[in-house]
Amino acid sequence: MALTAAELVKADQDHLIHPLHHPVDNAEPMIYVRGRGAVLTDIGGKEYLDGLSGLWNVNVGHGRAELAEAAAAQMKELAYFSAYVGSSNIPAITLASRLIQLAGDPMHAVFFTSGGAESNESAFKTARFYWKAKGRPDKIKVIARHNAYHGVTLQTMSATGMGAYWKMFEPRVPGFVHIPTCYPYRQQGMKPGETAGQTAARELEEAILREGPDTVAAFIGEPIHGGGGVLYPADDYWPRVREVCTRHDVLLIADEVITGFCRTGRWFALHHWNVKPDILAFAKGVTSGYLPLGGIMITRAIKDAMDAVKPEDRWMHAYTYSGHPTCCAVGLANLDIMERERLWEKAAAMGARLHAGLTAAFGDHPHAGDIRGGRGLLAAVELVADRGTKANFPADRKVAQRVQAEMARRGMITRTRPVAGPHPATGDMIYFSPPLIVSGAEVDRMVAITRDAVKAALGA
Numbered sequence: 270m271a272l273t274a275a276e277l278v279k280a281d282q283d284h285l286i287h288p289l290h291h292p293v294d295n296a297e298p299m300i301y302v303r304g305r306g307a308v309l310t311d312i313g314g315k316e317y318l319d320g321l322s323g324l325w326n327v328n329v330g331h332g333r334a335e336l337a338e339a340a341a342a343q344m345k346e347l348a349y350f351s352a353y354v355g356s357s358n359i360p361a362i363t364l365a366s367r368l369i370q371l372a373g374d375p376m377h378a379v380f381f382t383s384g385g386a387e388s389n390e391s392a393f394k395t396a397r398f399y400w401k402a403k404g405r406p407d408k409i410k411v412i413a414r415h416n417a418y419h420g421v422t423l424q425t426m427s428a429t430g431m432g433a434y435w436k437m438f439e440p441r442v443p444g445f446v447h448i449p450t451c452y453p454y455r456q457q458g459m460k461p462g463e464t465a466g467q468t469a470a471r472e473l474e475e476a477i478l479r480e481g482p483d484t485v486a487a488f489i490g491e492p493i494h495g496g497g498g499v500l501y502p503a504d505d506y507w508p509r510v511r512e513v514c515t516r517h518d519v520l521l522i523a524d525e526v527i528t529g530f531c532r533t534g535r536w537f538a539l540h541h542w543n544v545k546p547d548i549l550a551f552a553k554g555v556t557s558g559y560l561p562l563g564g565i566m567i568t569r570a571i572k573d574a575m576d577a578v579k580p581e582d583r584w585m586h587a588y589t590y591s592g593h594p595t596c597c598a599v600g601l602a603n604l605d606i607m608e609r610e611r612l613w614e615k616a617a618a619m620g621a622r623l624h625a626g627l628t629a630a631f632g633d634h635p636h637a638g639d640i641r642g643g644r645g646l647l648a649a650v651e652l653v654a655d656r657g658t659k660a661n662f663p664a665d666r667k668v669a670q671r672v673q674a675e676m677a678r679r680g681m682i683t684r685t686r687p688v689a690g691p692h693p694a695t696g697d698m699i700y701f702s703p704p705l706i707v708s709g710a711e712v713d714r715m716v717a718i719t720r721d722a723v724k725a726a727l728g729a
């Protein structure tokens with residue numbers, strides 16, 4: 270007999286370990302049973318707007334039967350076989366070719382993984398491999414940024430720039446260096462006449478010189494930060510970062526795990542600034558979360574290095590599920606939807622509406638320090654105690670947590686990030702990353718719910 274809702278909750282609390290597990294956040298777990306478009310239904314039949322596309326990934330929206338059918342058809346034919354070298358399958362070959370076309374020059378080849386952390390792990394190892402293959406074995410370090418999120422395997426945790434992810438798992442892997450990011454709202458260390466983008470790019474160059482360019486393999490960054498704050502860079506940041514990396518022979522790894530697959534109104538976010546990475550890490554939106562899949566795209570130069578080494582020096586890196594035929598078949602069907610429905614255009618149009626709505630609702634709100642958005646459906650409101658000084662709320666006021674709970678009560682699910690410390694650390698932030706098929710009316714409701722929830726939590 271099926272378990273009742275109360276029995277499921279009890280079993281969850283007893284037997285299921287969740288990401289970021291702690292019972293304090295699991296006293297009343299939500300159990301979702303259905304998704305359609307941008308709407309989720311819980312086990313009690315209550316509906317919620319999905320303000321975060323699951324976990325920034327359900328780009329085509331929930332309930333797409335054609336993705337289920339693509340998976341079923343591939344499973345019936347060949348669910349799985351190893352794609353270790355010497356063996357391949359049609360969905361993996363086809364998807365790799367299509368991704369290279371979408372990413373554009375200079376991307377040339379794809380290695381598939383099962384998710385974002387595996388993708389970034391693969392990127393770091395590939396950067397080291399490349400420099401060893403080029404006779405520069407000391408180029409091993411990776412420069413990453415404060416407030417970055419790159420995953421939680423030991424290496425990607427070490428690249429992640431948020432101390433809460435390290436605390437109980439230290440020591441971190443050696444060779445990861447953190448620098449400030451481009452965060453115009455609170456940019457520190459700006460020299461007279463410098464823009465925020467120039468400052469942050471200069472600090473990257475200074476870090477490379479400090480560490481020694483001969484020791485640095487790569488720089489990694491999310492084109493627009495996700496979990497660390499939906500931090501939008503200044504427009505002059507990424508072009509300068511590219512110049513700095515090129516000048517010092519440092520590979521540029523773009524972590525497009527959130528920003529890829531039309532999320533920002535382009536296929537990939539670095540396209541906004543016409544910046545070309547050396548390695549592009551992806552996951553999430555490649556299947557819209559219907560099955561786990563990720564990967565890295567690499568340039569021809571890196572592919573050539575892989576092809577040129579002696580067999581005993583090969584790129585000895587692998588996952589059982591690399592090139593998984595069923596996951597790749599779903600990826601292909603997902604891209605069909607994105608192309609057919611021109612989801613990059615929808616994301617741009619609805620993103621503009623969301624940003625305009627948030628600006629109208631919070632533009633003169635006494636606690637809305639920064640409103641970020643406008644590049645597709647990726648936005649945030651950063652709440653502060655005092656707009657003038659940018660002073661943050663104390664952590665024990667639990668502003669983000671209370672706003673999130675008020676939003677859920679009003680029928681919208683999203684993520685928030687609690688204040689990270691006093692200014693210039695990030696304040697309490699509310700994130701928006703709804704499915705790209707969200708309607709205008711749903712966007713407007715999300716804004717209204719957020720406004721009401723903030724009022725309930727803060728009294729203003």
Ligand SMILES: Cc1ncc(COP(=O)(O)O)c(C=O)c1O
Binds near residue numbers: 385421553
């Ligand atoms: C930018 C970014 N990189 C990497 C990851 C890690 O992906 P995964 O959770 O699939 O390992 C995430 C996950 O949210 C992410 O947002």
